[in-house]
Amino acid sequence: MPTSEPLDPVIHAQSRLRIMATLAAVPQGDALVFPRLRQLLGMTAGNLSTHLSRLEEAGYVEQNKTFSGRMPATYVSLTPRGRAAFAEYTQQLRALLDAE
Known part of the structure; x- marks a missing residue:
């Protein structure tokens, strides 16, 4: 049964979704250094910084x-709130994809 809750618009933007998915793969308590995250995502430093600021404002990244x-050196990680929000987002997305 699909959820009536809308997908989180902070996460749903393509670049921010990619950032969240990448950071979610990092074990809790660990972080990625900014240049490595930028390299993994193929983003410019300015673009990545802009999206990280938005995610940080939402309390999703640190x-x-x-x-x-x-x-x-700047280290980036998901906060517990960010991990929970990403888990909820992926659960809602799966429900939408599984709905007929």
């Missing part, structure tokens, strides 16, 4: 800025 020696 960006931790630190230093590796003298070089700045």
Whole structure:
């Protein structure tokens, strides 16, 4: 039976869905460094930053800025809220796909 709830518009945008799916594959408690996430997604730094900001505003991702020696490093991970939202989104999508 399809859900009457609309799909989460924050996640549903193609680029943000790709970001969420990629980060969901990272074990909870781990993070990806920004350049690696950018490489995996084939996105520009500016485009990725824009979408990460939107996901961060929703409480779905967390960006931790630190230093590796003298070089700045930004680590990106899903928050528990983001993992739950992505799980709900995929469940709703499966229900829509399975509906006849």
